[in-house]
Amino acid sequence: MGVFPTGFKTLTRREILRFVRRPRNTFVPPLITNVLYFSVFGVILGDRVGQIAGVPYILFILPGLVVLGAISNAFENGSFSIFHGRWNEYIHEALTSPLSYSQMVWAYTLSSALRGVIVGIIISVVGAVFTSVGVTRPLYLVAFAVVITVLFASFGIVGGLWADDFDDLTMMNQFILRPLVFFGGVFYALENLPDGPLQTATLLNPMFYMVDGVRYGFLGTSEVNPNLSLAVLTLMAVVMVGINTVLFKRGFGLTD
């Protein structure tokens, strides 16, 4: 029987199998995109940019690209799985079963987070081909990877519950995720920005702390205290899972 109830394990397994069995839709695209990113930003542009925050540019952007891939896949998986299940109503199979609401939420969250982590690993491996990156702080790296993918899987689930059609999903990706990513310190360091609104915006962006923390895991350098980042992000993730559990209980987007 194990620690986890069969119902929870089955739903989690179902969710994982769904993306594992279609690697062409789930793992190949980020692989290709990131080979391109590393080639263009790292190899071609990198030499001109030179060092940033004390490391070669290609090494500097690696953690950012890992975060970008991990969270957007966690988000996409959460939102798609919930929305598609609602659209075709097969989410009823889980909803009409004796799973508790928090079991349902954790199953969807953890499976989506896992997809994010796997994509993060794929990108790290691609990065290792292009650079001499190592993992300086493995425990921090694992902790940040889990927390940020859980957080964005949770955002994805909210999006999947809220969306009314497929366009809504695209829109969330374009107008929420992308700006967060591009103004979140993936491609530049805080010290590169002039004092003023741009710096403030970056500091208010949770993405900045995620990238900074993961950068700490890989390179051992960070611009803010990684413990603080980890604590705040963990709190956010826990709150989001809680919110999703309430939404499931209320049937938001799920029941008439």
Add this chain to the structure above:
Amino acid sequence: MTAAIEVRDLRKRYEGVQALDGVSLTVPEGSFFGLLGPNGAGKTTFISILVGLVRKSGGTAEVFGYDVEDDYREARDAIGLAPQEFNVDRFFPIREVLEHKAGYHGIPADEARERADEVLKRVGIYEKRDTRFDWLSGGMKRRFVLARALITEPDLLILDEPTAGVDVQLRHDLWDLITELNDGGTTILLTTHYIEEAERLCDEVAILDSGRIVAVDSPEDLMDRGADRIEIQLRNPPAEAPTLTAGEGNVENVELDGNRLVVTARQGGLVAPDVVRELDREGFEIVDLEISRTSLEEVFVEMTRGQETVGGEDEDSGEDDPEKATAAAPGTSGGAGGDR
């Protein structure tokens, strides 16, 4: 003994539509219960509240004593539902879909696999086990959702129009199957537009119309509420229809059609001997006698006709033509005894 379903003053309001308007109903454990009603009467809404797919706006609903909201896990575990609209996972072959459903209900993987094979064989689509739901034929899809409802071995099996659009063979297979389950103690709640189905299978029938229960009774007793037809052929017919005193007020109408006297009466079987005796006393010579029982369909149409529409904003709900709903059923005109 706790009832399989116990519902008090259940209400559901959708935007602009009162789908359930104070439904109170008890479905005894072990019964074979029919829920009838014209399109839009609220049958699917009623069922969906029990499994948690629709939130009630008022009243209480319990399944085997478990409140559908407070004790949702126990209530849902007791129910197997074959829904009206297909809601099947399209990513996986059907056998895996069944294994997943079983797993959600806590059935361990090995047993889930065994049960999946077993129910697929039981509904006769085992050879399609590795196919995805989308590639099944319409009738096979119906069979599949039944298999999915059965895999958890529910104490309460709910079938929402299980025989809509299926061939005669499947319909009979399905009847045999659910009768067998009912004999084994499973409570069955069936909604259908085929009155013949309800007459044949159900111990008890509730008629729902515009969100209200208009009658709950056994099919036989419901039919007793409708008028039967007694046709008597006379060798020496009178010039006009005689007035009959027999039948203690059950006789509703007497008509003469050539040499045939047509008597309309409730409980025709009981009234007929008295009528025959009276005619005999009056000196009529009876050549032939035929009694046709009213069908449940006729009673149903009668009861749901001209009811004040409650959820009437919705044109499509079709409350006013229950005939249309039942007309599609082949063989229903035969009625209860098929003795017309």
